[in-house]
Structures are given as C-alpha cells and as structure tokens.
Amino acid sequence: MLDLECNMIMLVGPMKGGIRYHPEVDPDEVNALAQLMTWKSAVADIPYGGAKGGIGCNPGDLSKSELERLTRVFTQKIHDLIGVHTDVPAPDMGTNAQTMAWILDEYSKFHGHSPAVVTGKPIDLGGSLGREAATGRGVVFAAEALLAEHGKAIKGLTFAIQGFGNVGSWAAKLIHERGGKVIAVSDITGAVKNPNGIDIPELLRHKESTGSLKDFQGADSMDANELLVHKCDVLIPCALGGVLHRGNAADVKAKFIIEAANHPTDPEADEILAKKGVVVLPDIYANSGGVTVSYFEWVQNIQGFMWDEQQVNRTLQNYMTRAFHNIKNMCQTHDCNLRMGAFTLGVSRVARATLLRGWEA
Numbered sequence: 026m027l028d029l030e031c032n033m034i035m036l037v038g039p040m041k042g043g044i045r046y047h048p049e050v051d052p053d054e055v056n057a058l059a060q061l062m063t064w065k066s067a068v069a070d071i072p073y074g075g076a077k078g079g080i081g082c083n084p085g086d087l088s089k090s091e092l093e094r095l096t097r098v099f100t101q102k103i104h105d106l107i108g109v110h111t112d113v114p115a116p117d118m119g120t121n122a123q124t125m126a127w128i129l130d131e132y133s134k135f136h137g138h139s140p141a142v143v144t145g146k147p148i149d150l151g152g153s154l155g156r157e158a159a160t161g162r163g164v165v166f167a168a169e170a171l172l173a174e175h176g177k178a179i180k181g182l183t184f185a186i187q188g189f190g191n192v193g194s195w196a197a198k199l200i201h202e203r204g205g206k207v208i209a210v211s212d213i214t215g216a217v218k219n220p221n222g223i224d225i226p227e228l229l230r231h232k233e234s235t236g237s238l239k240d241f242q243g244a245d246s247m248d249a250n251e252l253l254v255h256k257c258d259v260l261i262p263c264a265l266g267g268v269l270h271r272g273n274a275a276d277v278k279a280k281f282i283i284e285a286a287n288h289p290t291d292p293e294a295d296e297i298l299a300k301k302g303v304v305v306l307p308d309i310y311a312n313s314g315g316v317t318v319s320y321f322e323w324v325q326n327i328q329g330f331m332w333d334e335q336q337v338n339r340t341l342q343n344y345m346t347r348a349f350h351n352i353k354n355m356c357q358t359h360d361c362n363l364r365m366g367a368f369t370l371g372v373s374r375v376a377r378a379t380l381l382r383g384w385e386a
C-alpha cells in the first residue's frame with residue numbers, strides 16, 4: 026500500500042513530514058501523522074504545513090535492492106506531488122538517509138537536480154550535519170528544559186527507552202553522555218535491563234554488529250512490554266504509536282514521559298496518567314528536533330551554504346528552549362497541561378496565519 030497525505034495547503038510554506046515503511050501503515054494513520062506535523066511545525070515556529078507518507082511493508086524483510094526499487098517506484102508515483110516549495114519528505118520509521126538519496130535521485134530524473142526536495146539525506150548529497158542525531162538530540166534538549174522546571178537534571182536520573190532505532194539510540198547515547206542512567210532499552214526483538222545503568226556505547230556496538238539487542242552481555246533480558254511499566258524516573262517511547270493505553274497506563278511508574286515517538290499515548294492513557302500525576306511532554310514538541318533540523322537542511326540547500334555542526338546544534342537548542350517557554354506561557358495563560366498548551370500554541374499560530382491570508386469562512 027502506498028500513501029501520501031498532506032494536511033495544509035501551503036499556508037506558511039511547503040508541507041513537510043517523514044515517509045514511513047512499516048507493516049501497519051494505513052491511510053488513516055498517515056493522515057493523523059500528517060496532522061500532527063502541522064501542529065508540530067507551528068509549535069517549532071518553522072514555515073511548514075504538515076505531510077506524511079508511507080508504504081505498508083516490512084523493510085526488515087526486503088533486500089537493499091528491493092528497498093531501492095520500491096522507493097524508486099513510489100517516487101515515480103508521487104514526483105508531481107512533492108517538490109522543493111510544495112512538499113518535502115524526510116525519514117521516519119523504517120526509512121533513512123539512503124531512502125532519501127533514492128527519492129532525490131529519482132525525483133531529479135523528472136525535475137532536474139533538486140537537493141532541497143528531501144531532507145535527512147546523506148551529507149555527501151547535501152544533507153545537514155546534525156540531522157541524523159537531531160530528533161534524539163531535540164528529545165534530550167526537551168527533557169532538560171522540562172526537568173529544569175522541576176528542579177532536576179538528566180545526571181543521576183534513571184531512564185527507560187522503548188525503541189533503539191534512529192531516535193531511541195541517539196537519545197540513549199546523549200543521555201548516557203550527560204550522566205543519565207539508561208536502565209532499560211527495547212527494540213522489536215526484545216528488551217534488556219541493568220539497574221546500574223546500561224553501557225550505551227557497548228550496546229550500540231552490539232546492535233550494530235548483531236542487528237538486535239539479544240545476547241547483550243552487559244544487561245539482563247526482560248519482557249519488552251514490561252519496559253513501559255518498569256520502575257524509572259523518565260520513560261521515553263521511541264517506537265510505535267498507541268503503546269500507552271488503558272491496559273498499561275495505570276501501571277506506569279515513571280514520573281515523566283517524554284514522547285519521542287509520534288502519538289505513543291492514547292487519550293484514555295493520557296487521562297489515567299494525568300490522574301496519577303505523571304508529567305507527559307507531548308510529541309508535537311518533544312520530537313520536533315527532527316523537523317527543525319530538516320528545516321535548517323532545506324534552508325542550507327536553498328542558500329547553497331553549509332552550516333557547521335555546532336551551529337546546527339546550537340540553533341536547535343535555541344528553537345527547543347524557545348518552544349518550551351512558549352508552551353509554558355500557554356499553560357499558565359489557560360491553566361492547562363503541557364499537551365493542551367502545545368496544541369493551543371500550534372493551533373493559534375495556524376489560525377492567525379489563516380486569518381491573515383483572508384481565508385476565514
């Protein structure tokens with residue numbers, strides 16, 4: 026199944042969002058994810074509408090050459106819909122810089138060389154330094170901003186991380202570097218735990234060489250579902266949507282949840298967690314580091330000028346800190362939680378742009 030959804034008609038700039046390859050991709054989910062991109066871009070204050078694309082497939086079952094052919098055929102079908110100033114794809118679950126390189130190459134056969142038509146591409150093809158790490162790094166900046174509000178810091182706190190792909194592995198690495206104790210990690214093959222803190226660089230090497238978390242010597246294996254209710258200070262879902270639901274929310278022991286995945290908490294779980302006093306940092310803010318650095322990549326491509334990595338990371342931190350304070354202001358003004366504050370900020374920015382364009386009903 027191939028699907029591409031766009032949620033905003035060029036109100037403030039092109040539409041933007043990732044392309045997902047996963048067996049559970051369906052049009053409703055892609056549409057919902059495109060809507061999240063609209064509010065996410067508005068919260069980050071970057072000039073984009075929302076989009077998302079996906080293919081229902083299991084990339085783990087496909088060879089590299091099958092993935093390339095699939096991506097090229099997909100691009101042949103959507104090349105008239107995407108474009109530097111209309112809709113700019115990026116990686117999401119199951120896709121990566123190589124996928125973006127194939128899209129760029131195939132698109133350029135129809136429209137001429139156009140590096141800015143995708144972001145998250147390899148550096149050698151015009152990708153931005155810092156984009157690969159950006160979502161995980163943004164998650165860490167977001168966590169630091171939230172924890173500081175509560176008089177805490179990453180150092181010394183315990184973390185459980187679901188998902189060890191692009192977002193989860195970068196978040197784990199950066200938390201480990203800051204002195205946080207990552208005590209549980211999972212991927213699709215299972216989960217591992219170590220109450221003294223997992224050696225994340227070692228786990229990265231193990232995952233890189235074996236392709237899974239299984240048989241890692243530095244930690245005990247655990248039930249992957251148990252990870253979400255494991256005793257820790259901070260839980261970071263970095264995989265699928267809907268993983269926190271009424272069946273497990275009451276058992277969550279973390280005091281903070283940083284939503285690095287898109288839509289990991291369903292509305293029933295949200296209510297249960299709020300009653301328990303768990304502080305949830307919403308996805309449309311917490312994982313916005315990826316699209317923010319995608320914006321920097323697009324700007325660099327259009328300018329034909331490459332930023333150094335320090336500039337990318339510093340500017341990302343400024344964007345994440347500014348957005349956190351804007352959300353907090355909304356929460357204070359409307360006496361609401363962080364999710365409502367983030368949505369109020371995003372929706373009000375989109376509404377203002379709509380009115381200014383004269384599109385009111």
Ligand SMILES: NC(=O)C1=CN([C@@H]2O[C@H](COP(=O)(O)OP(=O)(O)OC[C@H]3O[C@@H](n4cnc5c(N)ncnc54)[C@H](OP(=O)(O)O)[C@@H]3O)[C@@H](O)[C@H]2O)C=CC1
Pocket residue numbers: 043116117118119120160187188189190191192193211212213214237249263264265266285286287312313315316
């Ligand atoms: N990439 C980006 O820039 C952004 C991503 N996001 C969101 O972050 C989340 C992760 O994306 P990303 O890291 O890019 O995706 P990846 O495909 O790189 O990684 C996904 C990870 O989730 C694991 N996983 C899949 N299913 C399960 C499961 N049932 N239980 C536990 N782990 C599972 C995978 O396991 P395995 O390694 O074994 O395959 C993998 O480690 C998604 O929700 C995505 O929408 C949000 C903003 C930007």
Ligand SMILES: O=C(O)CCC(=O)C(=O)O
Pocket residue numbers: 041042043044065113114115116117144145287312313315316317319
């Ligand atoms: O980098 C991008 O453009 C989009 C990233 C994405 O898909 C997301 O934030 O969910």
